[in-house]
Amino acid sequence: MAKLPILQFEEKIIETVEQNPVVVVIGETGSGKSTQLSQILHRKGYTKSGIIGVTQPRRVAAVSVASRRVAQELGVQLGEEVGYAIRFEDRTSEKTRIKYLTDGVLLRESLSNPELSQYSVIILDEAHERSLNTYPWSGTVLLGLTKRLVKIRASNLKVLITSATLDGDKVSRFFSNCPILTVPGKLFPVEILYTAERPTSYLESSLRTAIVDIHIRQPEGDILIFMTGQDDIEKLVSKLEEKVRSLEEGSCMDAIILPLHGSLPPELQVRVFSPPPPNCRRFIVATNIAETSLTVDGVVYVIDSGYVKQRQYNPSTGMYSLDVVQISKVQANQRAGRAGRTRPGKCYRLYPSIVYHDDFLDVTIPEIQRSSLAGSVLYLKSLDLPDIDILKFDFLDPPSSESLEHALKQLHLIDAIDENGSITSVGRTMADLPLEPSLSRTLMEANEYGCLSQALTVAAMLSAETSLLPGQSKNNEKKRKHTPLDLPDGSGLGDHIQLLQIFEHWDQTDYDPGWCKDHDLQVRGMKFVKDVRKQLCQIMQKIAKGSLDVRATERWKESRHEYMKLRKALCIGYANQLAERMIHHNGYRTLGFKPQLVQVHPSSVLRTDEEGMLPNYVVYHELIATSRPFMRYVCAVEMPWVLPILKKLEKLNIKKLSGGSSHF
Missing domain, CATH: 3.40.50.300 (P-loop containing nucleotide triphosphate hydrolases)
Structure with a gap:
């Protein structure tokens, strides 16, 4: 070395x-x-x-x-x-x-x-x-x-x-x-090549640059292509494989095409660290995971699309959006640097130099300025240190006062802090759980209602990196037929109930991977959920009354009454994420700090009644903005559970919640 x-x-x-x-x-x-x-x-x-x-x-x-x-x-x-x-x-x-x-x-x-x-x-x-x-x-x-x-x-x-x-x-x-x-670290110079204008499709432009400009014309050396996400990566990998197969035999060296993204199983991620066989070039198609700590030796050519997929949070709406945005100059330079590790390299930027100089931000917007701060504020409150004032906390990149205000309100609604802004015993316990505050609160309430085993399963299912509802697997391109899931009555009450039933059915098969494949469920995702549930179970042993079985085999009557306990626990945990159906149609209005009109996500299993109407009240896991605002992972809740939360909302006093020592 x-x-x-x-x-x-x-x-x-x-x-x-x-x-x-x-x-x-x-x-x-x-x-x-x-x-x-x-x-x-x-x-x-x-x-x-x-x-x-x-x-x-x-x-x-x-x-x-x-x-x-x-x-x-x-x-x-x-x-x-x-x-x-x-x-x-x-x-x-x-x-x-x-x-x-x-x-x-x-x-x-x-x-x-x-x-x-x-x-x-x-x-x-x-x-x-x-x-x-x-x-x-x-x-x-x-x-x-x-x-x-x-x-x-x-x-x-x-x-x-x-x-x-x-x-x-x-x-x-x-x-x-x-x-x-x-x-210093860039051992060799990197030549930067810009396009004359921005391509209409960075995917097609990446394909053309990789095959025509590099693979056919340039000497040996691996190619690293930056894409925005798993979908783009899978499409480009498929197109590259097709293109390489169509090249005349002997016209250029062999090629291996490898994807690299966070959802890839570890055994497939490590393949990018194995050098290629002689007279063979590697095409590594990656997200910005390859910008920093993962250094792949052998890369000589970098193709930079100029984009990244960024999760952004809007505190005024409580809504997340996953947007494809321009990278910053810092990211562009980081990507280019990947080409100069082993010898002089080239970076093909799929945008004009004027775009880089005039349009790109100098640095990436810090994540704290585009994230929900509920977990952050709960953590700082739980330290219980007299010299820490949250609103005066020394952040390198201070978040907006609106984000901090939203976080304080949310924590009060779910009983993590009292009306004077002091952390409660509930809040302390929540801080011990490696989950977002809403899920931590749900587990604690479920423990009181005697449905902790079921809530642990739901929390674990919601912690998976990709959707685990049937038919949502991204690798479903082969269009093979899958056996429909025969779920008992109750799944129509919402997605959380269906997630629970899916895991319990898998549990009954003794965690058979074949069962997942038969029902179009991601095997790796389900195994991850099983491990997460086991870990959460061990943490909750200290909090729960009595012992908990790590397996999900604590059978219960799958009836609307039993599911009611779990739904009530979710209502308490997600008190800041409730919505009320409009009178004449199936649109909803959120009941949070800034009401807005939203719809149930099309993937939801929430059912309508005989008159075609959805439940009057629902709780949702998150709001996402795609073509319009959608509630993702939705579950029906009852009006009597919602009313006390609405009364609490009316009494919120942000000065008292912040401790009264500061003003926004």
Whole structure:
């Protein structure tokens, strides 16, 4: 393996770290910062006084960096001296000295140990790209908490903040003008090629560039193509395979075409790290997962569509939208840098240079400014630290006051904070669960109603990365016939009930993968749900009265009465996500802080009555904006359960909720 650039700076890094509690390391793409910094500090002996924790913004990056490189380079077994921890999976032991983990996991650890005394070093890796998973706000909160921690533990804690693209001066100022180290990493120059105009289809343009401009005309070297999401990737992979097959035999080298995205099973993700056979070129079609921690050696050509799929949250409507948006200059440069790892490379940008210079934002909008903050505010409240005022919390990129206000209202509606803004006993318990606040609250209420086993199943099903309703699998292109699910009466009450019934039916088959395939259910997704449910079950053992069976075989009468308990628990948990049907049609008006007209998502199994009308009141898991506003995962609830929530809504006093010490 070629010596990574960061190793040339080992002495300088050690010297700077020893003299300063916080150091910013700007390591360009390919410098080796993600894998080598922890080893440099380990060699210096920092693991003798505690663990070196390295936080990663994405689950897949945390796992692959820890398992693929560091354990291997140190010659140790993964899970022993080197391990990783992500939501619902912990591969560490008492021996672990270098630990890769997601932001959310580190935040959860700080709940039980606010000073994080088990760590001697915390490395916040890829700090420019904070996480898209369960805790989208977590990286920004982590920076604020780390700043506070440094003051408390100045003598025995070192903090390194690393990035390829971070605004080093901004972070340095945030941490009292701490030193900045810059490590070069682009080992070879990258030629940037722009198009004369923006193509009408970036998918077709990517196909043409990959085959005609590169594969047929350019010398060996792998191609990395950036697409916006799984759908686009699958379409392009299919078109590339078709095009490569149609080329005249012997006219150019062989090709292997590999997808790379977060929903791909780990065993398929790791294929991109295996070098191709001789006289063969790899086409790697990826989301922005390949922009940062996942470095694929052998890439010489990059095709940049100029777009990324971004989940955005609008606090005034409480609505999420998954939008394809232009990338920032920072992202464009990060993508281009992937081409210069092993030799001079080329980056084909599918947009004109004037678009890059005039239209692209300099940096990506921080995720905390486009996410719901309910989890963030609950976490900060649960720390119960007298010196933390949420509205004055030291965020590197402060969110809008509207987002904070919305979060405080939501937490009060679901009983996590009282009318004076203090965390309640319910809120403390909710903070212990690795779920969004609405689901945590649902589990607690379900425990009171005696339907916790069922609520655990629903929470696990809703935690899956893709939809687990039949017929919604994205890989259903073969159009094979599937057996319809024979679900008992009650599924028409809503999607949550159907999700429960699906899992219970699978449970009865002893988790047979064949059953999933027969009913067009994603096997990997269902296995993930089973694991999540087991983990949640173990956490809830401490809260629930009596013991819980990890299996979902706690049989119950599948009747409207029994489902009522679960629906009532959902109504309490999702008190800020209720909607009332309009009088004369099946449109709904949300009952939240800013009422709006929405519709039930077409995939819902919610049934109409004899007169063709949907239920009067429903609870929904999320609002999404596509062609129009839709409620996704909807369940019928009853008017008597809704009325107390409406009364609570009328009495909200935001000044009191915020603690009264600040004004918006």
